[in-house]
Amino acid sequence: MSLDLGAVGRQVGPAVVEWSSTDAILYALGVGAGQLDPAAERELTTENSNGVTQQILPTFAIVLSQRAGLAVDIGQVDRAKVVHGEQKLTLHQPLSVEGSASLTARVSGIFDKGxxxxxxxxxxxxxxxxxxxxxxxxxxxxxxxxxxxxGPKEAPADWPEPHREPDVSVAVPTRTDQALLYRLSGDRNPLHSDPVLATRAGFDRPILHGLCTFGITARAALQALQVDPGALASISGRFTKPVLPGETFTVSLWKDGDRTIYRTADGDGDAVLDRGVLTTR
Structure with missing residues (x-):
């Protein structure tokens, strides 16, 4: 295994991706929209409901990033040893229900963690x-x-850990087939669908995509805060524990000035998405 330390600054692209309103709906269903009540969240799950204008869940933008297929060369590395640790999405303007985007990817840093x-x-x-x-x-x-x-050491990012009860806390169930539904948006990694591969990786059964947990959290947080999806400006978090489909999450939210701090926990109370920050316009 040989990580190319000279990859910092390396760039690939641009690549143009397109999406339709159907893609937006499929993604919303994949992160649980309409699951508890099909009559609810119709702005995310339908395009022709009477008196309802379709909207897009903004974390769908990350799916577009994956669809672009922009893999920057970082050397000969064992992909089985790569773990998705953090994710941040910044919306410079509201994402349209359908459209196209030109994407460019780059390696922005490589840090020595010992x-x-x-x-x-x-x-x-x-x-x-x-x-x-x-x-x-x-x-x-x-x-x-x-x-x-x-190599360089990255300074820990500032995160205002809350030391009080959350302002809002919401329970969010997931389906046992949640990963099978989410994978239709583009992430076909068999770790989330193949029991044989999941067992080899040390899990009892296929696990949920981390970015599915990310999308579920964003959807639940916006709903709990009564914020329009188009008003999301940014959302970030750190993945801390694998999740099995069928878990019930607890999304806890703390209002902190012009931002909201969040943490998503599993049924055992362990954080699965931590150090979360969400901002709105």
Whole structure:
């Protein structure tokens, strides 16, 4: 295994991706919209309901980042040792229900964590016609066993950990087939669908996509805060524990000035998505 430390700043793209209103609906269903009450959240799950204008859940932008297929060369690494650690999405303007975007990806940093390497990537999306910024997706992946190379150390990010009861706390159930539904939006990693592969990876059965948990959390938080999806400006969080489909999440929210701090926990009370921050316009 050889991580290319010279990959920082390396860029690929642009690649143009398109999406339809059907894609937006399928994603919303994949993160649980309408699950408890099919008559609710129709703005996310239907395009022709009487008196309801379709909207898009803005975390769908991350699906577009995956669809672009922009894999920056970081050397010969064992993908089985790569763990998705963090995700941040910044919306520069509300995402349209259907449209197209031109995306470019780059490696924005590689940091020495001792037991592994933290690789940060950034994907910028712009309107293909005007060049206007649409969104920025920032991910961090941990490559186990690749640390100790004497590289830069990343300073811990500031996160105002709450020390009081949440302002809002909401229980969010997931379906046992949640991963099977979510994968139709594009992430076909068999770890989330193949029991044989899941067992080899050390799980009792296929686990839920981390980005599905991310989308479920965003949807639940916006609903609990009574915020219009188009008003989301940014959302970030750190993945801390694998999740099995069928779990009931608890999304806890703390209002902190012009932002909301959040944490998503599983049925055992363990954080599965932590150090969360959400901002709105």
């Amino acid at each position: 037991s592994g390497a933290l690789i940060r990537t950034t994907i910028d999306a712009v309107d293909p016609a005007s060049g206007a910024p649409l969104f920025t997706s920032e991910g961090a992946s941990f490559l186990r066993g690749a640390g100790g190379f004497g």
